[in-house]
Amino acid sequence: MSIKEIKKEFPIFENNSGLVFLDNASTTQKPKQVIDKLIEVYTHYNSNVHRGLYPIAEKTSLEYENARQKIATFINANPKEITFTSGTTDSTNLIAESLARSGIIPAEPKVLTTEQEHHANFLPWQRITKGKLDYNYNPNTQYDVVVYTIISNVTGTYTDIKELKKQPNLKNAIFIADAAQAVAHKKLDVKDMDTDFLVFSGHKMFGPTGIGVLYGKQELLEKMEPFKVGGGMISEVTKESATWAELPEKFEAGTPPIADAIALGAAINFINSIGFDEIEKHEQNLRKYLVNKLKQIPQIKIFHPKLNEYAAGVVSFVSLNVHAHDIAQFLGDFNICVRAGHHCTQILHKEVFQVPASVRISLSVYNTEEDINQLIESLKKAIEYFSKKD
Numbered sequence: 001m002s003i004k005e006i007k008k009e010f011p012i013f014e015n016n017s018g019l020v021f022l023d024n025a026s027t028t029q030k031p032k033q034v035i036d037k038l039i040e041v042y043t044h045y046n047s048n049v050h051r052g053l054y055p056i057a058e059k060t061s062l063e064y065e066n067a068r069q070k071i072a073t074f075i076n077a078n079p080k081e082i083t084f085t086s087g088t089t090d091s092t093n094l095i096a097e098s099l100a101r102s103g104i105i106p107a108e109p110k111v112l113t114t115e116q117e118h119h120a121n122f123l124p125w126q127r128i129t130k131g132k133l134d135y136n137y138n139p140n141t142q143y144d145v146v147v148y149t150i151i152s153n154v155t156g157t158y159t160d161i162k163e164l165k166k167q168p169n170l171k172n173a174i175f176i177a178d179a180a181q182a183v184a185h186k187k188l189d190v191k192d193m194d195t196d197f198l199v200f201s202g203h204k205m206f207g208p209t210g211i212g213v214l215y216g217k218q219e220l221l222e223k224m225e226p227f228k229v230g231g232g233m234i235s236e237v238t239k240e241s242a243t244w245a246e247l248p249e250k251f252e253a254g255t256p257p258i259a260d261a262i263a264l265g266a267a268i269n270f271i272n273s274i275g276f277d278e279i280e281k282h283e284q285n286l287r288k289y290l291v292n293k294l295k296q297i298p299q300i301k302i303f304h305p306k307l308n309e310y311a312a313g314v315v316s317f318v319s320l321n322v323h324a325h326d327i328a329q330f331l332g333d334f335n336i337c338v339r340a341g342h343h344c345t346q347i348l349h350k351e352v353f354q355v356p357a358s359v360r361i362s363l364s365v366y367n368t369e370e371d372i373n374q375l376i377e378s379l380k381k382a383i384e385y386f387s388k389k390d
Ligand SMILES: Cc1ncc(COP(=O)(O)O)c(C=O)c1O
Pocket: 025, 026, 087, 088, 089, 090, 118, 120, 121, 149, 151, 152, 153, 178, 180, 181, 201, 344
């Protein structure tokens, strides 16, 4: 599929003439094939998984496991290593609580993280360590856990796990990679990365909300205690105790988001039909186009303006005299969707950037230079309008 044809695959643009959607780090729009898949499940074979012995239930289970296989292939994992969750936040909480409960990490683990983490991958570790985390590598500490985001949801900054792993005191650490902002933009291979965990959300990769993925190395998942317990994840239950099902059911207590998981498989088909070479090339070109245009506006400060360093298509900035929320609201009046706020990274905003809020533009494969032209034109008007009022 060519980049030009991609926008036509998204019914939301047909139904909202003139919509300029630049808030893709929050959630992406859904292509027709994902929406059709949801409708197919509910109108043709809706049943619970792994229970019914009748044909439509067998079909649902088959489709559900096919989706798991598709996700496994997508990131080069084994299907047993793929747990369906409700999203990145669910996955990060599961990992932290389960590692702590299983005694795989010490009661007071040494955790290395960064100031740019999304709250989803930070707060579970803040709670477990009672706030004692390192934000910079300390050569005198042997780390148990490294928690990091592959692509920042604020600046688009890319962190390469292979570089991180060169640090000597991380040899025995468990690596938890937040791929929420990477998975729709960059080819990820868990074997090549040699990461212990990788987590992401379906809704940021053209799939439905309510479905997410937790990849974990099989040997670790086998040692871990499930965080949630209930139906669908047991082997045997007595009055006193219970044993757990094999992977991957072990961590999927209760009825999972079945149709959403199956439709996530369709989202992967969509991504594969374009290919990461095309996606990255297009988004990199657009990022350059956007940053160059933003740089021409004197009243704004971009947080990661460098173009000679790889960064994904997420660009945040502040206006020196207009509040981020005023800008976003003004742009919204022109049907241009951007995000204003701290983007669930209060530490980054307060302590590093020293601002309460920024404006974030986040790109996806369906965005065009025309979208950016419209953004820039309205942004200039917003700054002019609010500057006059001041
Ligand atoms: C880097 C990063 N991690 C985690 C999350 C949380 O994702 P979700 O809300 O889908 O659980 C987000 C969402 O914006 C994110 O950008």
